[in-house]
Amino acid sequence: MRTTEIVAGFRQSAPYVNAHRGKTFVVVLGGETIQQAEFHEIINDIALLHSLGIKIVLVYGARPQISSALESNQLTSSFHKSIRITDDSTLGLIKQVAGGLMLDITARLSMSLSNTPMQGAQINVVSGNFVIAQPIGVDDGIDYHHSGKVRRIDVAGIKRQLDNNCIVVMGPIAASITGESFNLTAEEVATQVAIKLSADKMIGFSEANGVFNKDGKIIAELMPNKAESIYHKMVDNEEGCSSLRAFLRASVTAARAGVPRCHLVSHQINGSLLQELFSRDGIGTQIVTEPAERLRAASISDIGGIIDLIRPLEDQGLLVRRSREQLEMEIDHFILIERDGLVIACAALYPFNEESCGEMSCLAVHPEYRDADRGQTLLKHIVLKARQRNYEKVFALTTRSIHWFLEHGFKIGKVEDLPQQKQKLYNYQRLSKILTLEL
Template sequence: METNQQYVNWFRHSAPYINAHRGRTFVIYLPGEALANANFAHTIHDINLLNSLGVKLVLVHGSRPQIETAATKADLETKFHNGLRITDLEQLTLVQATVGRQAMQLEARFSMGLANSPMQGSRIRTSRGNFITARPIGIKNGVDFSYTGEVRRVDAEAIGKQLNDGNLVLISCLGYSPTGETFNLAAAQVAGRVAASLQADKLIVFGADKGITNSRGEQVIELLTRAGHRLVHQHQSSGDSWSDLSMHIDVLSKACDAGVARGHLLSYQEDGALLSELFSRDGSGTMVIKESYEQVRNACIDDVGGILQLIRPLEDDGILVRRSRELLESEIHYFSVIERDGAIIGCAALYPFDDARQGELACMAIDSSYRGGDRGQILLKHIEKQSSHMGLQTLFVLTTASSHWFIENGFVSAVLEELPTSRQSLYNFQRNSLVFSKQLL
């Protein structure tokens, strides 16, 4: 019963996302490894669901492991440079045959309509064509890439017509030149260029990993493009070989800089990763964007409920002083919040003492699901900026559990007598809070 209720609640809360995604254009990149994975059937079912909900879909598929298998059977040596296959004429013939089989297998998958399956009644129409104009990479650093190429132009108008007709567009790693030649392209880079040319609402890249993790092994929920470029540069500077993850970060960051609204990096091994990413607040992978869609702003009366829900666990643990709804409503103009997709995930209050040119930082909290990032620092900078605008010279805080964090962020130990006289009289000796202060520049 509980499981059923959880499903009902999830389905209800997915309604805003369903409405938001309808009629939008998503470009999905599936590497060859995803097509060979045991979870592939579920991924197809989830793509079918997006189609059923009115999402315009372009699916770019890779074929690297399938090409490797075919090359091994044909006793052909394969060479790579900077993550790109060096494609001679003999290998190009093999690539064409392998990619063609992959495309037909995908069409067969989308044509399924078995009763008692997620594909029943789907009736997906697929479309393929010469949408990608390519050119040879040529010789770089003394390496002749032969028939390995790069995207020269994307026929966005033709793809758009197919999408408007309700077709799911399939695009492979093959591109064609005005001289009639065929080139083998990096499918991930094709996906990025297609998404940018269409000004797609989303570019969704499937990889082996569940998004990106930081140095502490924690998953990165959101990555700004400038941070993505920095990660790629660090990887290249280290002299390590070009990894799939680096290429995916590079493709997503460039696409978002070129106008794609949001990029997503998901695991093709995780069942339901696509649905979780698109129809829940926190998703399942890493989202790449040019600018953060989390907003730091002054609080309003409508935020009271969200703030209470955020701070209640900390009040129960004795970390924060308990506040009633009535008190919070009367003091809401002192508060600032971090809002993410309509939810309050962070808050802090600034109480000014104008006569002493000091301000108290109080009731600072970050949702437990979003700790470990830099949201606390972002909120602190917002409060410091407000303090400076008010002409305050010192910011002070009373804490029982977060002294190290405040010290790491520029606060120094202080004594009660340094606080404004009116604040000293309100000090709770039972809580025995430590006092820290920070001089504002």
């Protein structure tokens, strides 16, 4: 890698380093991930997150390791509704496997060789009885025996350890109030921990690098309802690997309970965790909380709301005045953010297809909603639309918001940088500044 590429990558990641510092991430390490040859690289990346001030809770599973150990000992176990039935004959072996993995993970997090990213890390790893379990019991006439589910999470205890700069590690075995041990799924433990901690993210790994659409392209973002629909389709058609389906189901539960973002990346791509968290476009699929607000394309019925929003800015000379007739003709260029039926923000992308560029125009946010980066949300969507059209750049003309555009990657341009048609219409009396963003 050339020096310039290193510098560019480091600079691009800086905003995400600042955004993630002090946040709480719950990371699910399924047994399939742990058995990967490159698992040590994932541990190195998790250690890097910790060194950047991110609070980490690791929850590991052991499905393939348990199945292998049972087979080696000529023991069998069955599943009901994707949950292993843990009877007396298998519980002891499952505890051995889970305990061994705990020691292996702790050992890897304790590594500090000079030729690894963990040099001098000195990570404190803490495990304990943070999860109290209870038996699943009998379902459809099937007795789950020692298979359990989460009853309670010691939130205060976990937070104390995180505040002491420790990584908290949890396995699939948890004790009950009666002193019994129960076998839980890693996904359920991670989901309940993320919910109770009000974690900022839950992150999981699978063979696939997220969820793909029918064209074979990664779906960058899913709402819970859509994610649930995809999950059921996968189950019905026996599609996708088990780890993907398990995390997808867990993410739906977590997102609906308020966990803002659940990320799914591949354990087969070196550095996928870092690419997902520290690059602008990410690499996997996010399941995100249902928004209280809706970003959508504008329609004719929105004209009144848009006029109410932009008219005060037009009166102040901050926006070029548009008539209702003009807005009706140009409504297809507009996107907006709606909250409880009220248009609280809007922007437009005007096409200049011959020059492979577009103009971001008429950016407006309601005065009572200017403290939550809604302008940035609109900008991201405008840029996404421009990229989908294979535009090479987006430009904007402004008299007052110059610094805002500069903060979001635009650069000062000249009249000569505008498309020919726009140059002819440039108002030298208004003397708007020209900002350009290369795509």
